[in-house]
Amino acid sequence: xxxxxxxxxxxxxxxxxxxxxxxxxxxxxxxxxxxxxxxxxxxxxxxxxxxxxxxxxxxxxxxxxxxxxxxxxxxxxxxxxxxxxxxxxxxxxxxxxxxxxxxxxxxxxxxxxxxxxxxxxxxxxxxxxxxxxxxxxxxxxxxxxxxxxxxxxxxxxxxxxxxxxxxxxxxxxxxxxxxxxxxxxxxxxxxxxxxxxxxxxxxxxxxxxxxxxxxxxxxxxxxxxxxxxxxxxxxxxxxxxxxxxxxxxxxxxxxxxxxxxxxxxxxxxxxxxxxxxxxxxxxxxx
Numbered sequence: 001x002x003x004x005x006x007x008x009x010x011x012x013x014x015x016x017x018x019x020x021x022x023x024x025x026x027x028x029x030x031x032x033x034x035x036x037x038x039x040x041x042x043x044x045x046x047x048x049x050x051x052x053x054x055x056x057x058x059x060x061x062x063x064x065x066x067x068x069x070x071x072x073x074x075x076x077x078x079x080x081x082x083x084x085x086x087x088x089x090x091x092x093x094x095x096x097x098x099x100x101x102x103x104x105x106x107x108x109x110x111x112x113x114x115x116x117x118x119x120x121x122x123x124x125x126x127x128x129x130x131x132x133x134x135x136x137x138x139x140x141x142x143x144x145x146x147x148x149x150x151x152x153x154x155x156x157x158x159x160x161x162x163x164x165x166x167x168x169x170x171x172x173x174x175x176x177x178x179x180x181x182x183x184x185x186x187x188x189x190x191x192x193x194x195x196x197x198x199x200x201x202x203x204x205x206x207x208x209x210x211x212x213x214x215x216x217x218x219x220x221x222x223x224x225x226x227x228x229x230x231x232x233x234x235x236x237x238x239x240x241x242x243x244x245x246x247x248x249x250x251x252x253x254x255x256x257x258x259x260x261x262x263x264x265x266x267x268x269x270x271x272x273x274x275x276x277x278x279x280x281x282x283x284x285x286x
Contacts, residue, residue, distance in 0.1 A: 004042065004078075005033050011077050021171075025070055032071055044075045046088045053093065061095035068093050110139050112230045113223075120222070124209045126196045131222050133189040134206055134214070140182045144168065149214050151205040158187050 012026050035052045036044065053068035072088045079085040105113070114136055120128040137148055147165050155164040161183045163176040178186075190205075197211045204213035 002033070002037060002042070003082075004036060004044070005030075007078055007081065008033055008074065011074055028067060029070055029074055043082060043084045044071065044078060044086060046086045046092070049075065049086075049088045050092065060097075061093070062097040065093040065095040066097075105139070109230075109232065113226055113232075114139075116226045116229045117222075120226070122209055124196045126193060126207075126209045129189060129192045130206055130208070130214065131219070131226070133185060134219065135223065135226075136185060137178075137182065141176060141178055143176065145219060146216060149204075149206060149216060149219060152203040153205055154203070156186060156205050158183055158190070 008029055012022055012029070016022055032049075032052050035055075036048055039048055041048060049068060049071040053064045053071065056063075068088055072090070075085050075087045079087060114132050117132040117135055118128045120131060122128065134148055137143065138145065141148075141163070143163075143165070147168050150166070150168075151163065155166065157163070161178050161180060163178060164173065165176055166173045168174075193207060197207060197209060200207055200211035202211070202213045206214045208214055208218075
């Protein structure tokens with residue numbers, strides 16, 4: 001290994017020792033070191049960093065800036081032991097990631113989505129019940145899609161109306177209280193699930209008709225199918241937000257929906273609007 005490669009491993013070990021998750025970053029920085037070695041250089045230069053960051057023409061400019069930022073942070077650290085190291089100037093690639101404006105579903109649209117989901121055909125009759133409950137829980141609680149799908153039976157306390165969300169974003173866990181009407185809906189789902197699929201292969205709360213945990217891609221695809229059925233705009237493959245995303249409404253707006261018995265709400269644990277879920281391209285249905 002070269003001195004620069006050794007320095008990178010030391011840099012990664014220090015940051016990972018501090019609790020930083022660097023799986024993607026580590027792989028990209030190792031590719032950068034290989035790029036520098038092939039260029040015949042023993043040190044980091046701004047020109048090499050810029051060329052490597054922009055070597056792929058198939059990504060957005062914001063990705064170039066992100067890649068350059070990784071190199072810049074490593075270069076700042078490396079310069080303390082190798083003064084020859086050039087640190088790319090801040091703002092050299094000023095592009096930023098832009099989020100698509102989320103779409104907030106109306107009460108009528110949520111009603112129609114859940115009704116269409118319940119009517120999904122399946123051999124055992126569980127598919128519609130499962131997806132209607134998943135989409136209703138997202139609308140009622142503001143959970144991320146991954147958080148709902150990762151729930152296991154012990155995480156859902158129907159007696160106290162508490163959901164335990166384990167090690168999600170930033171590795172944190174939290175307790176989510178839900179309204180009694182949401183608890184009732186979850187209890188009805190459990191009764192239907194255990195009756196229709198008595199033998200399961202997973203402790204997952206939400207399961208397919210084969211007794212396995214629902215997958216992210218199948219859930220997104222099913223939501224896209226339901227959205228098209230009721231006339232909402234279908235999602236563009238690869239987009240992360242929009243009308244094709246699972247519904248999540250601000251809790252205050254859900255009060256009226258709860259009063260009509262469609263979905264319930266929960267008090268927000270954090271003072272910020274609920275997120276929309278995400279949808280990607282089509283996948284075979286579950």
